[in-house]
Amino acid sequence: MITDSISVPREDRLSAIRTSKLFWPLAALALLLSFNLITDPSFFAIEYKNGVFFGSLIDILNRAAPVALLALGMTLVIATGGIDLSVGSIMAIAGATSAWLISHEVVNSLWLILAISLGVSLLAGLWNGLLVTALGIQPIIATLILMVAGRGIAQLITNGQVLTFSHEGFEMIGGGAFLGLPLSISIVICSYALALLLLRKTALGLFIESIGSNPIASHYTGIRSNLVKFSVYGVCGVAAGLAGLILTSDIQGADANNVGLWSELDAILAVVIGGTALTGGRFSLSTTLVGVVILQTLTTTILTHGLPVQYTLIVKSAVVIIVMLLMSAEFRHQMKSLFQRGQRSE
């Protein structure tokens, strides 16, 4: 961003844009949106009624919010060379905790409900961190434990049923609006801003990247890698808890069996689409968010276009593959050389 000075020649600037990490994910998103623009312009219609904006685009952002929170946490975990499979279950635990607190009238204050539910999520995340750092268990195994057990814990809390409740304040989290937009969007923006501040204005982001790219070297430079990893899993847990609260508040019920089911995979996919390597190292939160929006745009597009259910998953995977290919520098290079060879033979 800072390199964007006036003295840079135009062509260089163009190539700088093209090599930017954001370019290809944004191009893929633009492609998806333009498909909608051609087939159904009403996709872009936005109405203003009862003080809130209505439209497919708003829906996309609103529905993307939970996965966006998951993916922000996941990006950090993946950047340290780890992975967190338990986020979906932590969502269920957080949702079940909040619903239990409200329906059993244990506490009534919104802030206390949030604090307890997110506190439980933090503990769950730190448990993962403990297994990974103190016991040295492979992250995929360590978090698999909570992925399986966590949903069971949530089911215990809700007795295996959808625990419904009504709480004016809590319902705002998933259903409220701020500046005419769903509150969930503001929650994501705030979390993103907070993360950027912490990671880029302090050395924390660098620590995470260095642990991911070379744990031994970063150990010798004096980075307390275990502490960083431990806290990153904690942060991921809180982010997942927040996502769970949004969904629970949205349907005014905790569905321990289904809330966040398989959403860890969506989060990982978004991180990968965003260009962060699963091997760890350099990461980018903004491209992760674009990845999340791409996935949700795809889902909403399929829903509004009435694609037969049997084809949904095939179309989804096909689009994901195309997006991935577009983003692969090697693939683009091969295509380019193929194209040039074709020109030469002409």
Next chain:
Amino acid sequence: MKKTLAKFAAAVALSAASVIVPAKELVIGFSQIGAESAWRSAETESVKSEAKNRGYTLKFSDAQQKQENQIKALRSFVAQGVDGIVLAPVVETGWDRVLREVKRAGIPVVLVDRGIKVSDPSLYTSLVASDFVFEGKLAGSWLAQKTHGIANVVELQGGPGAAPAIDRKKGFGEIVDEFAGMNIIASQTGEWTRTKGKEVMEAFLKSQGDKIDAVYAHNDDMALGAIQAIKEYGKKPGKDILVVSIDGVKSAFEAMVDGDLNATVDCNPLLGPLALDALEAAIAGKEVEKWIVQKDKINLMQDAASMISSRKF
């Protein structure tokens, strides 16, 4: 004198007992999938209490969603020499081998709520279950009558590939095809959940808008999600847009009392009496029907208030 009196009393008690208790008390094994929903817990309870009423000894096994546990349970039932087995199968396939062992031991097996695919249908005695196609037809018929045969319907399907989803879609579709004025204008999967049901309904409202006259959901949870989406869109569910679903769980009755849900078709989990009837007949050597259909009915909004207290699931 006292002693003889006591003896006499004991003899009376014994003879009285022998009148009530049949010659041999039946021992039944019940392999249940798990306790993942209120519906399933109600089914378990129904079999347990019915067995108790009839004076059977029930050996209950919870498989925790795993077929291997069910197969183990069936083998242990055979080893214990039970008189009959009730099985709620977690999946459709993979039962041939163990059921052949059960058959060799001469023990009748009654399936509850789900069917299985076996190479030889004589491996089980009977299936006691609802007819999902009929449930779809019931929902469709009610809607056709309510809308005088003219309605644009959006459908929230269950999980792709699940038998109830396929059959409930089929039954409803058959009724809709009978009426020229009825159309299914959009149909997507809500994956049986409230969250997805709400998300899909939001998308339908954006793409179809005011054209939608009614929502048909393959289960109550998706309907409850759709109801929220309709409300947030600024319409009145149950009035501006009719909502009909299947299962008849308690929260659906609550929604009917609130006036949001128009009707829900029962998919009754209280299968205990029918299942044990079938088993008893099979043990007695009588012919039993291969599919004993649980007779489901539709529950309407106006009756919900009086029925809600008796809902167990």
